[in-house]
Amino acid sequence: MDPIMYWNEVALEADRVTHTTGDPTEAGARGPLGSSRALAITHLAMHDAFFGIVGGQEPYLGNRLPTPPTGGDVAAAVAGAARTTLSALYPAQRDHFAARHLAAGLVDGKHAAESHDYGRRVAGELLALRRGDPGHGDEGYVPSLAPEHHREDPDSPGQGFYAPFHGARSACFAVGVRHGLDGPPRPGDRAYRRALRQVRGKGIAAHLTGTLPDRFPQRTPTETGIGLFWAYDAAKGLGTPPRLFNQIVRRVARARDNDPAANARLFALVNTAMADGGILCWTEKYRHDLWRPVVGIREHDSALGPTGQGGTELDPDTDIGWLPSGAPNTNNVGQKNRTPNFPAYPSGHATFGAAALQTVRQFYGRGGHGPDDLADGLEFVSDELNGVSVDNTGTVRPRLARRFPGGLWQMIEENGRSRVYLGVHWVFDAFAVDDEDRIDLGPNVGGVRLGLAVADDLAAHGLHAATAAGPAEEPAGS
Numbered sequence: 001m002d003p004i005m006y007w008n009e010v011a012l013e014a015d016r017v018t019h020t021t022g023d024p025t026e027a028g029a030r031g032p033l034g035s036s037r038a039l040a041i042t043h044l045a046m047h048d049a050f051f052g053i054v055g056g057q058e059p060y061l062g063n064r065l066p067t068p069p070t071g072g073d074v075a076a077a078v079a080g081a082a083r084t085t086l087s088a089l090y091p092a093q094r095d096h097f098a099a100r101h102l103a104a105g106l107v108d109g110k111h112a113a114e115s116h117d118y119g120r121r122v123a124g125e126l127l128a129l130r131r132g133d134p135g136h137g138d139e140g141y142v143p144s145l146a147p148e149h150h151r152e153d154p155d156s157p158g159q160g161f162y163a164p165f166h167g168a169r170s171a172c173f174a175v176g177v178r179h180g181l182d183g184p185p186r187p188g189d190r191a192y193r194r195a196l197r198q199v200r201g202k203g204i205a206a207h208l209t210g211t212l213p214d215r216f217p218q219r220t221p222t223e224t225g226i227g228l229f230w231a232y233d234a235a236k237g238l239g240t241p242p243r244l245f246n247q248i249v250r251r252v253a254r255a256r257d258n259d260p261a262a263n264a265r266l267f268a269l270v271n272t273a274m275a276d277g278g279i280l281c282w283t284e285k286y287r288h289d290l291w292r293p294v295v296g297i298r299e300h301d302s303a304l305g306p307t308g309q310g311g312t313e314l315d316p317d318t319d320i321g322w323l324p325s326g327a328p329n330t331n332n333v334g335q336k337n338r339t340p341n342f343p344a345y346p347s348g349h350a351t352f353g354a355a356a357l358q359t360v361r362q363f364y365g366r367g368g369h370g371p372d373d374l375a376d377g378l379e380f381v382s383d384e385l386n387g388v389s390v391d392n393t394g395t396v397r398p399r400l401a402r403r404f405p406g407g408l409w410q411m412i413e414e415n416g417r418s419r420v421y422l423g424v425h426w427v428f429d430a431f432a433v434d435d436e437d438r439i440d441l442g443p444n445v446g447g448v449r450l451g452l453a454v455a456d457d458l459a460a461h462g463l464h465a466a467t468a469a470g471p472a473e474e475p476a477g478s
Contacts, residue, residue, distance in 0.1 A: 001104070003075045004046060004263040005250065007082035010100050011042050012246055014090045015239040020331075023092040031136060032348050033163050033278045035240040038089045040173055040275035042082060044463070045126045047268035049081035049119040050074055050260070057265060060174070060463045064129070066121040069114035074260070076112040079104055080119025088127050129465060133170055136163040145306040147299065148186065149289045150343035154298065155323055159341040167282030168472040175276045176461055178469045179453040181284050182444045184345045184428050187300065191433075195426040196300065196317055198437075199293045203423025205323040205337075213316075219325075219421055225400055226414055227421030229382040230349060233327035233340065238383045241349055242274050245356040247383075248411070252360060252374055266363050269458055270356050277355035277454045281348050281447060283472055290345040293423055297322045324423025329392040330384060337392060339424050346447035350416035350430035354451025357408040362459040369441060369452075372407035379403055413439055416448050 015035045018026040029038040044060045051057040052065055053072035059065040068077075083101050087094045106112055138161040143151050152159050172178065185192035201216030202223060209218060219227075232244045249270055253263055291299075298304070300318040303311030314320075326337025342348075366372040379401045383389060387399030404410045416430025431439050431446040441449060461467070 001075070002260045002263060003078040003104070004050070004260050004267060005253070006104060007046060007078060007086075008043070008246065008250065008263075008267055010082065010097065011039055011086060012239070012243050014086055014093055014096075015039070015243045016237060017093060017096075018090055019234050019239045020236045021092070025091045026089070026093075028135060029089045031162055031234055032240045032242065032352065033136060033166055033282060036242045036271070036274040036278045036352065037130070037133065038085075039242055039246065039271040041089065041126050041130055042085045043268045043271045044173070045081035045085045045119070045123040046078050047264050047463070048126075049077040049122045050264040052118065052122065053077055053115065054261065056261060058462065058464070060268070060465055061122070061125055061129070062464060062466045064125050064465070066118060066125065068118050072118065073107065073109075073112040073115040075104070076106050076115040077119040077122075078264075079106055080116035081123045082119075084120045084123035085127060088123075134166050136166055138162070138164050141165070144289060147302065147305055147307065148291055148296070150291050151295055152341065153292070153294055153339040155294065155326075155336060156338045156341075159338070162340070162342045163282055164286050164342075167279050167284070167286065170279045171471050172276045172279055172469040173272045174461075174463050174465070174468050175280075175454055175457040176467050176469055177457060178283070178472055179280055179450060179457070181288075181346055181446070181450055183288055184290055184426070184445065191428060192426075193317065195428055196293075196297060199420050199423055199426055200297050200317070200319065200322060202421055203293060203324050205325050205423070208321070208323060211319070211321070223421040224325075225385065226418045227325065228328060228384045228397070229400065229402065230353075230415045230418040231328050231330070231384050231422065232382075233330075235329060235384075236331035237389060238330055241352045242271070242356075244382065245270070245274065245352060248380060249356065249360055251378055251380060252408075255378055256364065256374075266360070268463060269363060270359050272463060273355040273359040273451075273454050273458055274352050276458075277351045277451050278348065280450060280454065281346055281351040282342070284346055284450065285343040285348075288345045289343050290426075290429075292339045292344045293426060294322070294324050294339045296426075325421070327422060327424055328384065330389050332392055333390065333394040335392050344425055345429050346450055347416060347419055347425050347429035348447065349419055349425075350447030351451040351454075353415035354412050354448040355454045356451075357412050358452050358455035359458060361408055362455060366408075367456075367459065369409065371405075371409050375404040375407045375411070412448060412451075416446070
């Protein structure tokens with residue numbers, strides 16, 4: 001048994017369960033930032049427990065790494081690290097972790113006991129290192145009422161604001177630089193108007209498609225499938241994008257016949273990339289504070305909104321009744337689809353996807369930008385479209401098996417575009433595009449550029465807690 005793959009599966013199930021039960025004791029591990037943080041802590045603990053015994057990689061903890069036992073048992077060390085971190089991060093599931101620990105069939109004996117204790121001590125150091133991380137609450141946050149700034153979804157009033165302070169006040173896990181982005185296009189820019197028209201047509205709620213003027217392109221069946229495939233919007237039974245990207249990496253790792261050492265390194269890199277990508281993405285989100293399409297389209301004309309100025313004829317690109325297809329409220333019957341409760345730019349999905357999948361490409365020597373062979377011969381099924389999950393009306397969605405001839409690079413681009421087809425993002429939230437709507441990575445714009453920067457940083461410098469970039473700002477009163 002590969003202990004890394006075993007405990008990765010347990011961790012992914014923990015993410016799925018906490019987004020299903022909503023247990024309040026696990027609130028810190030929920031949402032895209034909570035799940036990426038939890039997975040990074042767990043996998044870094046397993047990484048150092050594994051390599052502390054077998055060697056071959058420098059420890060993430062550096063000189064904070066506890067002294068490993070002589071002749072240690074790797075499986076026991078990894079189990080101790082995984083169970084300890086998961087139990088701290090998901091306390092309501094401790095009995096389940098105990099059962100999975102028992103099912104792992106660890107060998108009794110002095111070496112195993114010493115190794116298990118070593119794994120527990122490694123986990124303790126990781127948890128202590130991240131103990132001061134800020135929470136995800138919005139107490140003290142005051143949204144702007146000015147045009148172009150993010151406000152609550154008008155179709156979901158009272159939704160609040162997710163993690164407005166987390167990004168800027170969090171230290172990074174491993175990247176040495178707090179990578180940032182240039183600002184997005186603004187109303188009046190050609191790129192903005194083009195993006196508005198695209199999402200207004202491609203992302204509109206299905207029941208409103210008849211209201212679109214003929215000049216707007218409508219969403220195709222393929223695009224509808226793409227939007228759903230990548231969603232994982234903290235839904236019941238699914239969890240968040242970091243879980244989806246781990247599911248993809250598991251398929252690739254098996255196809256590449258990874259041994260446990262390769263998996264220990266790969267999954268630590270992937271999940272650290274997503275954790276750092278999330279921290280930097282949320283820093284940029286609340287720095288640029290760009291409105292979502294549901295507000296931007298409805299209030300496009302300057303006469304509209306809380307600070308609107310008197311006008312006569314509304315700009316024809318305005319639609320005061322527009323609603324998005326929405327982030328799907330999967331397995332939550334009777335609840336509306338919605339726009340996420342944080343600013344649009346840059347896209348979190350695009351950042352997580354590029355950080356995770358570019359890290360995999362780097363790991364297998366497929367750096368750079370362009371098609372790769374890492375998905376050749378593989379089929380991928382999203383839990384959004386597995387023949388079991390239901391939409392918010394209670395209807396079972398069909399199972400959809402997908403292939404990606406362009407490899408993980410195709411996934412990076414498609415995942416970024418998917419949010420336009422749900423109507424919750426502008427295309428430039430993922431990346432700039434040219435006049436033919438082709439991806440353009442020249443401008444320092446969008447979540448894909450940010451995720452690629454994180455992945456390239458880790459590929460160049462590795463996993464070292466001591467050299468990670470600190471917070472962008474300190475909490476008030478610190």
